[in-house]
Amino acid sequence: MTHASHHLTLADIARHLGVTFEGDAALPIRGLATLKEATSDQVAFLTNRAYLKDLATTQAAAVLLHPEHGKSCPVPKLEMENPYLGYAKLSQLFDPLPARDKAGIHPTAVVADSVTLGEGVSIQAHAVVEAGVTLGDHVVVGAGSVVGADSVIGENTRLHANVTVCHGVIIGKRVILQSGCVIGGDGFGFAHDGEGWHKIAQLGGVVLGDNVEVGSCSSIDRGALGDTLIGDDVKIDSQVQIAHNVTIGAHSALAGCVGIAGSTKVGKHCMLGGGVGLSGHLTICDGVQVTGMSLVTNSIHTPGVYSSGTGAMSNSQWRKNAVRFKQLDDIAKRLSRLEKTTRDA
Amino acid sequence: MTHASHHLTLADIARHLGVTFEGDAALPIRGLATLKEATSDQVAFLTNRAYLKDLATTQAAAVLLHPEHGKSCPVPKLEMENPYLGYAKLSQLFDPLPARDKAGIHPTAVVADSVTLGEGVSIQAHAVVEAGVTLGDHVVVGAGSVVGADSVIGENTRLHANVTVCHGVIIGKRVILQSGCVIGGDGFGFAHDGEGWHKIAQLGGVVLGDNVEVGSCSSIDRGALGDTLIGDDVKIDSQVQIAHNVTIGAHSALAGCVGIAGSTKVGKHCMLGGGVGLSGHLTICDGVQVTGMSLVTNSIHTPGVYSSGTGAMSNSQWRKNAVRFKQLDDIAKRLSRLEKTTRDA
Amino acid sequence: MTHASHHLTLADIARHLGVTFEGDAALPIRGLATLKEATSDQVAFLTNRAYLKDLATTQAAAVLLHPEHGKSCPVPKLEMENPYLGYAKLSQLFDPLPARDKAGIHPTAVVADSVTLGEGVSIQAHAVVEAGVTLGDHVVVGAGSVVGADSVIGENTRLHANVTVCHGVIIGKRVILQSGCVIGGDGFGFAHDGEGWHKIAQLGGVVLGDNVEVGSCSSIDRGALGDTLIGDDVKIDSQVQIAHNVTIGAHSALAGCVGIAGSTKVGKHCMLGGGVGLSGHLTICDGVQVTGMSLVTNSIHTPGVYSSGTGAMSNSQWRKNAVRFKQLDDIAKRLSRLEKTTRDA
Known part of the structure; x- marks a missing residue:
């Protein structure tokens, strides 16, 4: 289901990408699709050679592709060195959500008196914003979401429905929190007295940088004393667990079901595959990739690709x-x- | 804690199963229990030979079992070729939830004007149903659940408390969504420009077939362009992650903590054990079983049982x-x- | 971010720990910090020899440490045999949450008529407490949390925001449920009729003992007939899945992303590392430790440490x-x- 956006033309598309093209500038464009499925009001893209076979017969209004494939394109072409990046930029034009956000506080939302609200903030049905919170301009707090006391949320950040941001959490600008995620639940810290456990109150917070995304039902726990730190532009998929006092460097990406134990430091530009586990108190340097479901129990000091486990057989x-x-x-x-x-x- | 249902007799039980029996038709039956624990107003069942030893001394009102064990049964017997199926059918009679659902919209629920509601819909406290949603007959939207704009939910489907169905999601009939699950969060898609990440708006949706169940805190992400597709009668346990554009064939079952990466296609009648991980862009044919915590990195074209890893030792x-x-x-x-x-x- | 609590002196701290000290009894103490980061109004602690190097130069108001390190301490010392336990006890003094809880029912909360409420109960914004529920003294039900019909929650238990406790669940005293967790979702039980699945209604409940903690977004499923049983003082981290009819013995601790399949019994004082998976129907004796991401497919009858898998390499x-x-x-x-x-x- 690709959502239609009614007022875009092929010229708008090209302008948005900063490219020139030959074709009908006024052609209405209502969405994006694959080469194979695109109809005459959709833009397609070629970002993977495996789909080159579909180029000759595409019915798309235009195709976004690398100049090397321009000659083979039967319809107007939008050439870019990085067509996948172009696809990302175009996709934003067709996202139906921003048009639906209404600035203002829904009558059923509960917003404490002492809250500081920027311009154009949208607080949706049954959301709760507790005392001392600061919401930057154009922040969206989705239906049923809760923002705990004294938390600070930067401009243009979106909490989807049923998100929980606990107390004293700092969230940057343009952050996206998917439904069901929890930012700032207590870290897992207990002292043993020989018979049982005594809880260590988790007195630190969580700091998310700008442009962070956190997937649905993921958990980022608050620090024991200092903060759990997620750098700028870190992308975290669904069902991820980040324990207390973990640090993730800028631009790193964590796929679904990753688990990182307490106090581990992950560098910048790292990529962790689905289901990867990192033990606690490790240091992973910048530029490390770990393949899916690997277990890392030692620090890594050299950039590169790391793996463990064995693939399935009969x-x-x-x-x-x-x-x-x-x-x-x-x-x-x-x-x-x-x-x-x-x-x- | 087995809930009592006050108006059932042994005759009702037998009629519900479509079997005959010898015994007191008017005997009141208040629940189900194991052979060992059943009291004289409970029906027990024998579905596993390991418990045959408990048959001779059972105090149950009656026992559901295979005809081969009928002779050894000291109390009225309910014979079926598949007694486990009989147990499943009986269990439904004792579920306390349906009796509690009150049709109607709770005064605290927020339901947009443009919503289409079937007959007997129950929308519970603090639930939110956004614009353009269609709810079929007898849909239950539990307390605190959110149904995003333009989603369609088929008849007799139940959202337990605190479920999130995002915008533009299509859900079939008789679907059960356990608390905390999120259907239609954004897929994990980003283009890299050499320095950082650009979000790819996830413009597809999610389609769940009829009779699907999704466990608590599980995530099914929306597609990037096309939809994420979950076939009829697919059963998904708790803490499962299904990435964008995955397809799951009808009647497949996924145990807890399974993670499936983007665009992978799982066939019909597959069974994935707990914690199994499937890499992206794979094709898994019909009738594949994968044992717990295995990692599948290649497509599977032959039905059968697959495994990886090694079991724990000292x-x-x-x-x-x-x-x-x-x-x-x-x-x-x-x-x-x-x-x-x-x-x- | 360590929260300040304004009325504590060094003497209060020592009294709370039951230790004597030499120094300025009236010195105001505003928080806890590491030896390296502590300022003159914070108490530091030495619980790990790796940080002994920071002792000589600490700026802390006082240091909590083992008597063997007392001589090397340049500031007032608080000597304990188990300084980590002392740290846990002190940390509670600086937790900002209890001071914020206001007894009473928020006007937006929905509380059924038939509910039994203890003294000093706090039911926060948009919380829902269904019919027949009993809440003990000083229970806190966080914003957006839902307590299902007939559940019983013991005194001084806290549900953070957006927690779901389903119907018929029994929760002990001083339990802490982090945001997003779900207690009592349906277990994963289906009978196959040769073509597809028939749901087995999950008629059991969940019983949590006293002093249990459950992390954010974790799931504890209700039993099929009998109950899922979590013993006293069991600590469960985030993103954990506990299937129906599992039993966990007292004082056991489960790290993040653990998954336990149906009917498995874990003993007392067990510790499961992050991402560990236990197959169904196993018995794990008391005192077993399993290292991170291990798969256990057989029962364990001897206390000790168990492992599987292999660590990552290039x-x-x-x-x-x-x-x-x-x-x-x-x-x-x-x-x-x-x-x-x-x-x-």
């Missing part, structure tokens, strides 16, 4: 091999002995 | 073996050399 | 070794043959 094949894993040390020792025997023979 | 044993994993390639090469040496000798 | 190194994993059984057999050949030679 269960019958796996059973035979997995049982041998428990014999690995024995196998290695027997091999060494045999090498020695053979050498000595 | 940490001391594990340390010795895990360190050898890093030497595996070396071990394999040394073995080949030794075989050659020995053969040549 | 992707190039990993590729070579992981491919050999699929040859492991073959490698083992070839080694055995070679040993036989060599022995026979």
Whole structure:
């Protein structure tokens, strides 16, 4: 379901991308689609060679592509060095949400007296904004979301529905929090007295930089004393757990189901694949990529790609091999002995 | 805690299952229990041979079982080829929720003017139903749940409390959404410009078929252009992440903590164990089972059972073996050399 | 961000810990900090030898430490055998939340007529408390939280914002439920009729003991017939999934992203690392520790530390070794043959 936006022409599209084109400037453009599915009022894009085969027969109004493919394009072309970036920029034009945001406070929202509100703030039905909160200009607080006492939210940040920002959390500008995420729940800290646990009150906060995104149902816990720190332009997918006092450097991206234990520091421009786990108190340098479902138990000081685990195979094949894993040390020792025997023979 | 339902007799139970029985038709039945724990007003069931030992001494009012065990049953018996299915059918009779649903809109619910409501809809306290939504007959929107603009929800579907259905989502009939789940949060899509990330607006939706269930705190993200598609009768447990543009075929079941990356297609009648991860852009054919916590990085074209990883062992044993994993390639090469040496000798 | 509490002196601190000290009893103490960052109105602590180097130069008002380090302390000292426990106790004094709780029912909260409320209960904005619920003295129900019908919540328990407690759930005293968690969603139970799934109504409940904590966005599912049972003083981190009819023994701790499948029994004083998965129907004895991201598929009857998996390495190194994993059984057999050949030679 691609939403229509009624007042855009092909010329608007090209202007938005900063490119020139040959074709009907007034052609109405109502959305984006793949080369194969695009109709005559949609713009398509070629960002992956696997779809080059669909270019010749596309019905799109125009195609966004790299200049190297321009000659093969049967319809008006929008050439860019990075057509995927162009696609990202165009996609924003067709997002139906901003047009729906109404500035103002819904009559059912509960907003404390001591709150500081910027211009054009939208606080939707049943949202709660507690005492001492500051909301920057054009902040959107979605239906059912709660912003805890003394939190500060920068301009143009959007909380979708049913988001929870706990007390004393600092959130930058242009941040997007998807539904169900929780920013600033207590970190997991307890002291043991020999018999049971005593809770350590989590007195730190969470600081999210500008342009951060947090996926649905993800958790970023508040620090024990200092803050949990998420740098600018960090992108966090759904179902992610970030424990107390973790630091994530700018521009890093964390895919779904990642879990990072307490006090670990992840550098800038890192990419963690889905389901990756990082132990606590590690340092991961800038520019590290970790492939899906890997477990990292030691610090990493060299940029590069890291992995663990093994891919799936048929269960019958796996059973035979997995049982041998428990014999690995024995196998290695027997091999060494045999090498020695053979050498000595 | 098994909830009592006051007006059922043993005859009602048998009629509901479509079976005959010998015994007191008027016996009141107030619930279900295991063979061991059932009292004289509860029906028990035998669905697993491990519990056959409890049959002779059961105090149950009647027992649901396979005909092969009928002779050993000391109380009235309800014989079915698939007693587990019978148990499922009976369990519905004792669910206390439907009796509590009051049709109508709670005075604190916020329902937009442009909403289309079927008959007998129940919209509970503090729920929010945004503009353009259609709710089919007997839909229940639980307390604090939010249904985003233009979404369509089919008849007899239930949203438990604090569910979020984002805008433009299509949900079938008799769907059950557990508390805290989010249907239609943005997919995780960004283009990189060499320095940082540009968000790709997620313009697709989510389509859930009929009879789907989604567990608590699970996320099903909306598509980038096309829709994320969940087939009829797909059952999804708690804490599951389904990324944008994933397709799940009818009757598949996903256990807790499963994560599926973008654009992967899972066939019909598949079963994914707890914590399984599927990489993006894969195709998994019909009838595939993947055991718990396996990582699937390649498409699967043959039905069957697949696995990866290794089971836990004592940490001391594990340390010795895990360190050898890093030497595996070396071990394999040394073995080949030794075989050659020995053969040549 | 460490919150200030204005009326505490050094003498108050020492009295709270039950220790004596030499120094200015009237010194105002406004918070806690690390040895390195503490200022003259903050108490620091030494609980880890790695930070002993910061002791000599600390600017703290006083330091909480073990008597063995007392001599090296340049400022007033608060000596305890377990300074980490002392830190936990002090941290509670600086938690800003309790001072903010206002007893009473917010005008926007929806509380059914048939609810039983203890003294000093705080029900915050847009919270919903359904029919038949009992809330003990000083229970806090955070903004947007929902307590389902007939649930019982013990005294001094706190539900943060946007928590969901489903119907018929029993929660002990002094329990803390972080935002977004769901207690009592349906367990994942379906019977197959050869073509598709039939839901098994989940008729059991959940029972949480006293002093339990559940992290943000975690799920504890209700039992199929009997209850899911979480013992006293069990600590559960964020993003955890506990399936139906699981039992967790007292004082056990589960780190983030743990998943436990149905009917598994975990003993007392167990510790499960982040991302650990336990298969269903297992028995794990008291005193078991499982390291991060391990998969446990068999019952464990001996206390100790258990592990599975392998840690991350460079992707190039990993590729070579992981491919050999699929040859492991073959490698083992070839080694055995070679040993036989060599022995026979």
